[in-house]
Amino acid sequence: MIADYRLSDGHARVINTSSSAVYFAPKTGIAWETLGTDASSISASKKLGANALYAQSKLGNVLFSNELAKRYADQGVISSSLNPGMCGVEPIAPSFFPLIVVVGNLQTDLQPPPREYHTDANPPLQGLMFYPASYGALTQLWSGTTPDGKSHNGKFLIPWARIGDAGPSSHDEKLAEKLWNWLEEHVKESPGM
Template identity: 40%
Template sequence: MGGLLSVVQQSFPPHPTWAVDDIPDLTGKVAIVTGSNVGVGKQTVKELLKHNAKVYLAARNATKANTAIAELKDETGKEAIFLQLDLADIHAVRKSAEEFLSKERQLHILINNAGVMIPPVEEITVQKYDMQFGTNVMGHWLFTKLLLPALLAVTDASPTREKARVVTVSSSANYFTNEIDFEAITDGPKRRKYDSWNLYYKSKLGDVVVARELARRHGDKIVSTSVNPGNLDTDLQRHMPRWQYAIVRHLLYPASYGALTQLYCATSPAAEDANGKFFIPWARLGKANPAGEDAKLGEKLWRWLEEETEKH
């Protein structure tokens, strides 16, 4: 009941009190936003560019990414840098991280924004994991882990002991499950017993768990937060049946609203002490599913991710 109440309350948030104009000057800061050629990610890149950050637009499709980069340059006068990233392929994630580390020594802001929602159950990652957990959780976890040298270097190079920011995008879906079924992440009969929505719920809980565990492990040099960006009218609904979309579209907000919460966590001085916290629309401190705060689950998931990714 508490989870449902949280979902309802977060679906009708009050007017935001924090705005993109409140973002401080980001000159000298390096940022990566995943899945940022469209929707909330693109809006996020736009605001980071406008405030003088050096931004890597990480996306799978080079053509779409370069189109977005050109459009953003027209709008901001600043040019993002394309970083090829396919979160559904462990080898591609490794290659992407290597490419970034060959160019940059520090990474001040990492926004794990990309995600997939309710694709057909038959869709799996290159290494045969569930597409939603593999993309939303595994791909982002590995990308973040591989980028740790650049993230941790921010504090080491800062006279004020500044911390890097890592923002992981979850959703209100994290409230709809209290478990991660480890036997249903790799494709097989157990996984196929779930429908796409249940698999989505588990991936979004996984995002919260990973963000909390990152905060526990590296909170001395990283501010790790997770967010519910809100109910947004974006490409994320592309797999939703038309009749469902016809119902929910009246409850959806523009993508620009969704960028607010992750931009707040990534840039606001007020979020410097928010390590391990969960934020809700629009840029407000909230509470995630209590299961996401389970330290034993966090340790188990982290260890499972290490073991599974090391296989490939």
């Protein structure tokens, strides 16, 4: 898509949303055997489990963003990925919930949300872990509008408006390139693309 698009002003920002779940991706980074619709891929996906598949997809967002940054920086494209924070809108499977909240908040050095967020609709325990949904847009807005945006190319951003780290697999350039090539191949196979 970007290859066919001419940048009118030579500058564009692409912000890919990931999650703190990125820290729970499979040790291999991407479990390639799960990426398909055939019986063996479905079986491998079930074996890996929904939580790990979600984490894998969030790592995929980071790897895609990094490869986009690498391939299109010279054309004025700035690509970053980010963890929007633990906001009251993120769907989390119950078994994954405690780990993702603790690790997500520790990795980003966040304090508990403001007390005014503790309501009947948002029990106190949840209020200690989740921030208001509006907080989730802060890092995206910062990345998309800051004059320092060029310095965000290929970076992983964390709440609230800071540069962070998505873990070792996110720095694997060969893995990012392999994912990019896999995506290109599968987009070609899709009708209407």
